[in-house]
Amino acid sequence: MHNGSLSNHNNLRRELTREGIRLETQNDSEVAAAYLTGEMAKGKNLGEALTSALDDLDGFFTFVVGTKSGFGVVRDPIACKPAVMAETDAYVAFGSEYRALVNLPGIEDAKVWEPEPATVYFWEH
Amino acid sequence: MPVFDLATTELRALNQALHALDKSGANEDFEVTNPRGSHAVAVGIDAPVNVTIDGSVGYYCAGMNEQASITVNGNAGPGVAENMMSGKVVIKGDASQYAGATAHGGLLVIEGNASSRCGISMKGVDIVVKGNIGHMSAFMAQSGNLVVLGDAGDALGDSLYEARLCARHGQKPWCRLREKGNAGRTYRPSNQASCRCRHHGCEARGIHALWLGQDALQLQCR
Numbered sequence: 001m002h003n004g005s006l007s008n009h010n011n012l013r014r015e016l017t018r019e020g021i022r023l024e025t026q027n028d029s030e031v032a033a034a035y036l037t038g039e040m041a042k043g044k045n046l047g048e049a050l051t052s053a054l055d056d057l058d059g060f061f062t063f064v065v066g067t068k069s070g071f072g073v074v075r076d077p078i079a080c081k082p083a084v085m086a087e088t089d090a091y092v093a094f095g096s097e098y099r100a101l102v103n104l105p106g107i108e109d110a111k112v113w114e115p116e117p118a119t120v121y122f123w124e125h
Numbered sequence: 126m127p128v129f130d131l132a133t134t135e136l137r138a139l140n141q142a143l144h145a146l147d148k149s150g151a152n153e154d155f156e157v158t159n160p161r162g163s164h165a166v167a168v169g170i171d172a173p174v175n176v177t178i179d180g181s182v183g184y185y186c187a188g189m190n191e192q193a194s195i196t197v198n199g200n201a202g203p204g205v206a207e208n209m210m211s212g213k214v215v216i217k218g219d220a221s222q223y224a225g226a227t228a229h230g231g232l233l234v235i236e237g238n239a240s241s242r243c244g245i246s247m248k249g250v251d252i253v254v255k256g257n258i259g260h261m262s263a264f265m266a267q268s269g270n271l272v273v274l275g276d277a278g279d280a281l282g283d284s285l286y287e288a289r290l291c292a293r294h295g296q297k298p299w300c301r302l303r304e305k306g307n308a309g310r311t312y313r314p315s316n317q318a319s320c321r322c323r324h325h326g327c328e329a330r331g332i333h334a335l336w337l338g339q340d341a342l343q344l345q346c347r
Contacts (some may be wrong), residue, residue: 059328082221082222096181097184098181099183101162102181113219114240114259
C-alpha cells in the first residue's frame with residue numbers, strides 16, 4: 001500500500017524491465033511493489049528490501065507491505081504523509097489516523113505511536 | 126455542567142453549543158466523553174470556558190481557539206490548536222504532526238511528545254512540550270516561543286523568523302543561525318557538538334534560549 005508519489009518511477013520501471021520484471025501499468029506504486037519484489041528475489045528479506053527502498057526510491061511515500069511471512073512499514077525522510085501504528089501482544093496495526101484503529105480490541109492499552117521517518121518497521125513470522 | 130458523549134451525540138451539537146456561549150461572561154465547564162479519535166472537536170470557540178475531553182482526539186482539536194481553556198486527557202491528532210488566537214490547550218498524552226500550526230497567541234502545552242513540524246509557522250503562540258518534538262519543528266516560525274524539554278528532531282527552526290526557541294543544549298539536529306554582522310550568512314553546525322551557547326562560552330547542558338533576531342545572534346544561558 002502506497003500513500004504518496006514517486007518521482008523516479010519511470011527510470012526505475014526501465015531498469016526493472018531490463019532485469020526481466022514485468023510491469024503492466026504506468027503507475028508509480030506498481031513500480032514500488034515490483035522493486036521490492038526484485039530486491040527480495042535477490043535474497044533480501046522484506047525489512048532489508050524496504051531499507052534499500054529508502055536509497056533507491058525518490059519521492060514521498062508511506063509504504064505498508066505484506067508478504068506471506070512478514071509485514072513492514074516505512075516512511076520517506078520528510079514524512080509528510082500521516083501514519084500511526086498500534087501494537088499489543090496480539091497484533092500490530094497500521095492506519096493513516098488513530099480513528100481507523102479505535103475499534104480494535106485492546107486499543108486503550110496498546111502502544112500507539114507514529115513511525116519515525118526513514119525507519120523500517122518490520123515483523124516476520 | 127454540560128456533558129457531551131460523542132458515542133451518542135453528534136459532534137455538531139457539541140461545537141454549536143460551544144459557539145453559542147457568552148463571549149464575555151462566565152460559562153459552565155463542559156465535559157466531552159468518548160471522542161474516540163473524532164476530528165474537529167471543540168473547534169472555533171470564542172468564549173471563556175473550560176472544556177475537558179476524556180479520550181483521544183483526531184485532527185484539528187481546539188482549532189482556532191479563542192479564550193477557552195481546553196484539556197485533552199489522551200492523545201491528539203495532527204493540527205491540535207491550529208491557528209489558536211488566545212486561551213490555553215493542554216494535551217496530557219502525545220500530539221501528532223504540526224501541533225500549534227500558525228497559531229497567533231495563547232498557550233499550548235503537550236505533556237507527552239509532539240511529532241514533526243510542531244509550531245510550524247507559529248505567529249505568536251507559546252508552545253511547551255515536555256517530551257520530544259519531531260523533525261522540522263518551528264519551520265518558518267515567525268513569532269512566539271517554543272520550549273522543548275526533551276529532544277528535538279532534525280531541522281529545528283528551519284527558515285526561522287523572530288520566534289524564540291528554547292531547547293536543551295547539544296541537540297541532534299543542526300541549528301540554522303544568522304550571525305551578527307553577517308546578514309544573510311547562515312551558520313549550520315554539522316553536528317551537535319558545534320551548537321554552542323556563545324554568550325558566556327557556556328558548554329554545560331541546560332536550557333538555553335536561542336533567539337534569532339533579524340541580524341543578531343543572541344544566546345542566553347538560563
